[in-house]
Amino acid sequence: MQHRTSRSRTRSPSRPPGDPNVVDLTARSRWMRIREHLSATGNPDFRFRQVISAWQGSTAETFADVRALPPGLRAELAERFGPRLHPLTAVEVQRDDHVEKVLFAAESGARIETVVSHYRAGWDSMCVSSQAGCGLGCTFCATGAVGLVRNLTADEITAQVMHPRWTREGLPRPGSVAFMGMGEALANPHVFDALTLLTDPGYAGLSARRITVSTVGFASNLDRLVAEHPQVTLTLSVHSPFPGQRAELIPLEGRYPLADNLAILDRHVRTTRRKVYLAYLLIAGVNDGEAHLDALADLVRRRSRPELFHVSVIRYNVAAGGDPAYRAPSTRLVEGFVRGLLARGVHATRRRQLGTTIDAACGQLHARYL
Ligand SMILES: C[S@@+](CC[C@H](N)C(=O)[O-])C[C@H]1O[C@@H](n2cnc3c(N)ncnc32)[C@H](O)[C@@H]1O
Numbered sequence: 316m317q318h319r320t321s322r323s324r325t326r327s328p329s330r331p332p333g334d335p336n337v338v339d340l341t342a343r344s345r346w347m348r349i350r351e352h353l354s355a356t357g358n359p360d361f362r363f364r365q366v367i368s369a370w371q372g373s374t375a376e377t378f379a380d381v382r383a384l385p386p387g388l389r390a391e392l393a394e395r396f397g398p399r400l401h402p403l404t405a406v407e408v409q410r411d412d413h414v415e416k417v418l419f420a421a422e423s424g425a426r427i428e429t430v431v432s433h434y435r436a437g438w439d440s441m442c443v444s445s446q447a448g449c450g451l452g453c454t455f456c457a458t459g460a461v462g463l464v465r466n467l468t469a470d471e472i473t474a475q476v477m478h479p480r481w482t483r484e485g486l487p488r489p490g491s492v493a494f495m496g497m498g499e500a501l502a503n504p505h506v507f508d509a510l511t512l513l514t515d516p517g518y519a520g521l522s523a524r525r526i527t528v529s530t531v532g533f534a535s536n537l538d539r540l541v542a543e544h545p546q547v548t549l550t551l552s553v554h555s556p557f558p559g560q561r562a563e564l565i566p567l568e569g570r571y572p573l574a575d576n577l578a579i580l581d582r583h584v585r586t587t588r589r590k591v592y593l594a595y596l597l598i599a600g601v602n603d604g605e606a607h608l609d610a611l612a613d614l615v616r617r618r619s620r621p622e623l624f625h626v627s628v629i630r631y632n633v634a635a636g637g638d639p640a641y642r643a644p645s646t647r648l649v650e651g652f653v654r655g656l657l658a659r660g661v662h663a664t665r666r667r668q669l670g671t672t673i674d675a676a677c678g679q680l681h682a683r684y685l
């Protein structure tokens with residue numbers, strides 16, 4: 316089968332006329348700078364928390380609305396950091412039985428999507444975007460078909476989790492957060508500050524173990540991630556055990572081979588004893604054969620601690636802009652593949668997919684760019 320391997324890697328965002336790109340992508344997180352400023356000017360720690368609570372609690376749009384702060388401090392923060400608290404505006408919401416998908420617009424006009432799944436009582440998982448579009452061009456993914464519009468800032472990434480709309484819906488904190496929305500998190504350096512903020516008790520206060528970063532294997536930053544955030548849960552997208560075929564599906568294989576990424580995971584599991592996940596996207600007739608099963612199982616069994624590697628088998632969701640030759644496998648085929656791995660001594664389960672009817676499942680997000 317011929318796979319499409321070339322895609323435009325960047326695409327200009329459609330911005331309203333006269334709207335400058337006001338986002339400074341070289342700047343550090345505004346929230347981090349605000350916190351540093353408050354501390355450097357002798358304010359007690361609770362002042363930062365007061366701003367965050369007012370913002371997240373949906374009562375404040377601007378610093379001027381944060382009534383808990385002394386008026387002088389409100390004016391000072393607005394003057395120094397700009398009046399608005401919100402970096403993202405929710406412009407559209409779609410729902411099905413288990414999933415809510417929100418289209419957010421950022422200040423530059425860039426658009427992203429965030430998905431919340433309610434699949435177990437009292438446990439909500441949020442799928443966040445790290446980039447508007449993605450420049451890595453995987454041939455099965457709608458976000459890849461968009462091309463890279465731009466990296467999100469750390470504040471735009473974390474605002475998806477902290478947005479006041481969730482408080483209004485009774486969901487001030489999701490049970491877990493996965494970087495499985497739009498974009499390749501490790502291709503965006505702002506993800507490191509975003510993780511620091513998400514795990515900061517004064518900001519989102521999430522446990523690192525409840526955060527999953529999924530990557531196609533941006534090895535240089537995977538190395539940095541395991542060093543700086545060792546407790547974050549990791550998923551490496553594999554999709555083929557054969558380098559030639561993997562490079563057709565995931566062009567980044569040519570720059571950062573799977574073997575290099577697996578070597579990083581080997582070191583990581585040896586030091587942390589944390590379980591890691593290998594995602595395997597099953598496309599009918601492409602990567603679902605016995606030879607794939609044997610080679611994938613072999614790849615896992617050759618790890619230094621194979622018991623700490625878990626394969627999540629994902630059914631291909633038909634994605635806008637994906638290769639038209641790709642077909643979704645039947646449920647029987649997916650279950651058979653999982654059984655095949657188990658029979659070969661590999662831990663494996665099928666990853667449940669929600670939201671396919673509203674294009675909210677893995678690989679389907681394109682924020683209306685397509
Ligand atoms: C959209 S990606 C974002 C995270 C990261 N860039 C990655 O690829 O791992 C999240 C997950 O969706 C999977 N995915 C992409 N396209 C898909 C599709 N059409 N159907 C099902 N899963 C897909 C990816 O392989 C990955 O495991």
Ligand code: SF4
Nearest residue numbers: 449453456459498499
């Ligand atoms: S699968 Fe991940 S890395 Fe590949 S194009 Fe989609 S978002 Fe980017």
